[in-house]
Amino acid sequence: MSIFHKAKGGTNLGIFIIRLFIGLTFLVAGITKLYDLEGFVNFVKSTGVLSDNLAFILGFSFPFFELVFGALYILGLFTPVSSFVLAIMNLFILIAFDVPSYKFHFIALACTISTLFMGAGSFSIDVFFEKKKRTITVSQDTPKESPTPEVKDASFTNIEH
DSSP: OTTTTOSSOOHHHHHHHHHHHHHHHHHHHHHHHHHTHHHHHHHHHHHOSSOHHHHHHHHHHHHHHHHHHHHHHHHTSSHHHHHHHHHHHHHHHHHHOOOTTHHHHHHHHHHHHHHHHHOOOSSSSHHHHHHHHHOOOOOTTSOSSOOOOOOOOOOOTTOOO
């Protein structure tokens, strides 16, 4: 029965599930936008939020960003960077576009900001890079303790009264 009132537990699986579902959503969204890239570029232009040139650049690059950073987010590779980029993308979608799925983007924004600060968890590629940083080899040639210099008492023989 401790599953119902567990105050402290393994958050690594929970973070992985968050990364998996949010990342898959971005992957699927990027793939569907790539199927009709011209239609998505025209949609971004039709919002009138950006100039035509900027709307074209954003509309063309947005699906590729969704694919790349969604995959990085799932794998847990460069998690702070991918979390930040996905959070900015969610924020931009919430501000610029009138989408019916705004509730999802609020939740995705909260999840990406959370993983930005918490990290990817144990089920990630980032963990392998972190383990490599922590391994420090100590050579056996170095002395364990350095000898302290011997302190002599001070003598006051040359002081005149």
